[in-house]
Amino acid sequence: MKKILMHTCCGPCSAYVIKKLREEGFIDIASYWYNPNIQPYDEYKHRLETLKEYTKQVIIPLIIQDEYNLKEFLQSVINYKGIRCEYCYRMRLEMAVKFAKDNGYDCFTTTLLVSPYQKHDMIKKICEELSAKYDIKFVYYDFREGYYEGQQMAKDAGLYRQKYCGCVFSRDEAEMQRDAMKKQEEEKHRKNREEQEENKRTKLEKKNNMKH
Numbered sequence: 001m002k003k004i005l006m007h008t009c010c011g012p013c014s015a016y017v018i019k020k021l022r023e024e025g026f027i028d029i030a031s032y033w034y035n036p037n038i039q040p041y042d043e044y045k046h047r048l049e050t051l052k053e054y055t056k057q058v059i060i061p062l063i064i065q066d067e068y069n070l071k072e073f074l075q076s077v078i079n080y081k082g083i084r085c086e087y088c089y090r091m092r093l094e095m096a097v098k099f100a101k102d103n104g105y106d107c108f109t110t111t112l113l114v115s116p117y118q119k120h121d122m123i124k125k126i127c128e129e130l131s132a133k134y135d136i137k138f139v140y141y142d143f144r145e146g147y148y149e150g151q152q153m154a155k156d157a158g159l160y161r162q163k164y165c166g167c168v169f170s171r172d173e174a175e176m177q178r179d180a181m182k183k184q185e186e187e188k189h190r191k192n193r194e195e196q197e198e199n200k201r202t203k204l205e206k207k208n209n210m211k212h
């Protein structure tokens, strides 16, 4: 069976992808880490350590391209003319594809395709372009069908599961989204409480009116 390089964004996302690839008959799978987009540095280390732990559990070789350059990443995404994720996906995937081509892999894929929160069509398109550019097969599945199963697998395996995509922008956006949702919930509760109090008052008034 073909030798496949799986660009891996993190341990939890790799759980379902590895399962699916094995079900599809891939037995020679290697995980490839190159994610200089993860910030801050302690988060980067935490995710990498989690992946090391998981690849040991599932007996998969892990290739680590351990490069971290915060300044360079931030400058690149800020100066990028398009959507920042496009730059980020391409930079990581291109490194993986080059590695696959130079090291005798028959094909490649990426765990980025498992998350419903990622820009799936953009990732797929970039992979197709890189496949043509480096003349190496891209193995595509819509891994999103197994996202929740994979998250459960990661939970069962005791893996650290992060709350945001990777860069500081995504960390702040996720935090702001959580704050906005919390505010909405609080507002809903406040309105409910007011309605209940208003109903009580109306009932009491009716009761008092009946007495007179």
Ligand code: SF4
Binding pocket: 037, 038, 077, 084, 085, 086, 088, 089, 165, 166, 167, 168, 169, 170
């Ligand atoms: S949100 Fe995620 S994919 Fe987009 S730039 Fe940040 S780390 Fe990269």
